[in-house]
Amino acid sequence: MTEHTLTVAGVAIDTRHWIGGERVASTETFTDVSPIDGSVLGEISRGTATEAAAAVAAAKAAFPGWAATPRAERARVLHAIADGVEKRLEELAIVETTDNGALLRSHRRGVMPRVAHNFRFFADWLLQLEHEDFDTRGHTNHVSWDPAGPSVLITPWNAPLMLSTWKVAPALAAGNTVVLKPAEWTPLTASLLADIAAEAGLPAGVLNVVQGYGSEIGDALTSHPDVRRISFTGSVPTAKRISESASGNLTPLSLELGGKSPLLVFADADLDLAVDLAVEQYDNAGQVCLAATRFLVEESVAEEFTRRFVQKAATLVQGDPRDEATDIGPNIHPNQLDKIDGFVQRALAAGARAVIGGHRKDGQYYAPTLLTDVAQDSEIVQEEVFGPVLTLQTFTTEEEAVRLANDTRFGLAATLATGDPERAERVTARLVAGTVWVNCFFVRDLQAPFGGSRHSGVGREGGTWSFDFYCDIKNTVTAPKGWKDHG
Structure with missing residues (x-):
């Protein structure tokens, strides 16, 4: 050489x-x-x-x-x-x-x-x-x-x-x-x-x-x-x-x-499907611009959704990405890891609660994290973290769900889980996003336009x-x- x-x-x-x-x-x-x-x-x-x-x-x-x-x-x-x-x-x-x-x-x-x-x-x-x-x-x-x-x-x-x-x-x-x-x-x-x-x-x-x-x-x-x-x-x-x-x-x-995309989960959704979509947001250690990092869950099913999510997330294997069994690898760089942890620690100090994760692991690995008790105007809800960090908020009406979904400066993507096709049509028409997925995630065709608002x-x-x-x-x-x- x-x-x-x-x-x-x-x-x-x-x-x-x-x-x-x-x-x-x-x-x-x-x-x-x-x-x-x-x-x-x-x-x-x-x-x-x-x-x-x-x-x-x-x-x-x-x-x-x-x-x-x-x-x-x-x-x-x-x-x-x-x-x-x-x-x-x-x-x-x-x-x-x-x-x-x-x-x-x-x-x-x-x-x-x-x-x-x-x-x-x-x-x-x-x-x-x-x-x-x-x-x-x-x-x-x-x-x-x-x-x-x-x-x-x-x-x-x-x-x-x-x-x-x-x-x-x-x-x-x-x-x-x-x-x-x-x-x-x-x-x-x-x-x-x-x-x-x-x-x-x-x-x-x-x-x-x-x-x-x-x-x-x-x-x-x-x-x-x-x-x-x-x-x-x-x-x-x-x-x-x-x-x-x-x-x-x-x-x-x-x-x-990039973005700060929402996942909207309505009470009429298939909750198992919604949980699968939610856990998928940890893909590539959360380093995906399209990731739906903000969970917006209808209040009546939020407790059950969270229980199933925690159970499903616990099955993820974090480790060497060269191992076929690994689901989550490292974050890219020590600087990025510091940035991720800074977001999380500031959120916790401001009153957020870590349902899972909330901390570093050995090397350049960050524990998959879900934070609740977060305010809509908080940094952790408004800014892109670009790591395995998700937030969960609840809503009671369709109107509130749309308002929360659109209430950031970003508009790259949105994901919607619902069992009602008429609701899906109403909500997707009002979401500010370049791509909207309904009961699916990350289905991309090069024929389709891609970009953000x-x-x-x-x-x-x-x-x-x-x-x-x-x-x-x-x-x-x-x-x-x-x-x-x-x-």
Whole structure:
């Protein structure tokens, strides 16, 4: 192995940036640590404005050729990338688990297959992307999607490769070139993606990967005048900084910013189903933007719901995410663990009661927690914790349930448990959320729009909505007259 290579479970990973089809090292590095046991995985090239400028320049240089590439050829390359992901699925799964602490069984069975699906879906959608021509007083209107240009994609650490390719795939399908900046806590699978894309025949400069801290490289990317699109998934404060940085060039933004989503449980619900949905919110150690972290339960069934929830949660196994029996792994970083515990301890000091959990465990593990006796205007109810911490409040009327559900600054998702289809229709129509699940959770189709309202984001991803963002949409109007005879 070279000084720029580290090994995870036998998988060799290049620690340098990928710019213009070549590996590029930085003079400085940052340390990548596994949340499973705190072990050092390696030193990663730490990008600055220099690498940012080089990556954007490479993307700009490659853009004309990729944009002019026929749709069918772009789709073929994306399918080839999907083939590469599937070929290396086990390697990607173990590397991602080691790097971010999510369950290995989930990476094998769901997450990494979804990575491949991201590429296949947008490759296929590209080939059917069209708008039927329409007439205006005898003139023909033709709508087209023109590639916009170099795109900067900044992605989070909770599902690194899946969420990266959720952006990379449609951007490439649209004919854009990409600069991907993965989260500094989880950089490894983005480096492997660069290798897979190159092996699949993606031309040099079409996909670039730069690593580092957002505070050191982020502004150089988001303020660059040659960047035509910016897509970001992460926190509200970071999104505000990106928005300010991009404003000088009026660069269009797509922002997915998390939430504080409710789970509404009505007395007419199947309580076993409701409890199953509730316990599922501990998935990925609570590090899921869509998680319904606020339980709103009708008062008449709250005691029974809580009893069943506690019983079900007690069966969860917390431990090493590489073990097939594990249900909850570690939290990503000591800083995040401190943040989670800070939220909980402040809530307890303010009068909340921990029905279960409420404390740290060994290492970077936090006990699954459910807090009751919380006020609607309290920090623990209003702010995103991003850990295995849930709250429970009660309501007595449908009107009160909707009011409580909508009473935060977020609006990403909502989950509803009820046995009454008419109630479901009434309530979902009034919920402020980009996605509402009724008697289910986390059913996601790439054809559907995804995004949030209020502080949960700007814009939508998925299907044609993704192409609408990554393209300049053009309408060409042609008159029925004026043609010269070329016979």
